[in-house]
Amino acid sequence: xxxxxxxxxxxxxxxxxxxxxxxxxxxxxxxxxxxxxxxxxxxxxxxxxxxxxxxxxxxxxxxxxxxxxxxxxxxxxxxxxxxxxxxxxxxxxxxxxxxxxxxxxxxxxxxxxxxxxxxxxxxxxxxxxxxxxxxxxxxxxxxxxx
Numbered sequence: 356x357x358x359x360x361x362x363x364x365x366x367x368x369x370x371x372x373x374x375x376x377x378x379x380x381x382x383x384x385x386x387x388x389x390x391x392x393x394x395x396x397x398x399x400x401x402x403x404x405x406x407x408x409x410x411x412x413x414x415x416x417x418x419x420x421x422x423x424x425x426x427x428x429x430x431x432x433x434x435x436x437x438x439x440x441x442x443x444x445x446x447x448x449x450x451x452x453x454x455x456x457x458x459x460x461x462x463x464x465x466x467x468x469x470x471x472x473x474x475x476x477x478x479x480x481x482x483x484x485x486x487x488x489x490x491x492x493x494x495x496x497x498x499x500x501x
Contacts, residue, residue: 356499360418361403364495368456369398372448379396395425396445407499413467414499423448423488426480435487439477442488446475450493467498 356364362380369378376396396440397422406415422445424438452474471494478490 356414356416356495358403358405361495362400364456365400366417368449368452372452373445374400385447390417396441397421397423398445398449399423406449410425412499413496415494415496417492418491418495421478421488421490422449423478423486426485428480428484436489448487456482467496469496471496
């Protein structure tokens, strides 16, 4: 998969499970991640780094994303626990959708499409205390015609 195909795949999966929220590609909108106009929950694609093994015709995308909800600098512990729970649930739903889509796309991308392990990390009151949730890192690997 190319960079744009990867972005579109992630956007498709995010929009499929987050029908009441917003997907943002941070490369286009980094300054407005926590804007007052944002519709939460928010799924943000922060970065994609790509490694290509030209001998084996394999491309691996290392991806970093955020799954966050609106927070307030004065929120209680209980409110933050619920935000973490809701954000992790959104994260879970996203990766279930990714796995379902992989089943549909395996043949389209030269017979190999693999989701690697996902590392999820709590992120508390980032962007000036306005959002809380989970950051995650994972890989998508595809066979390519390089």
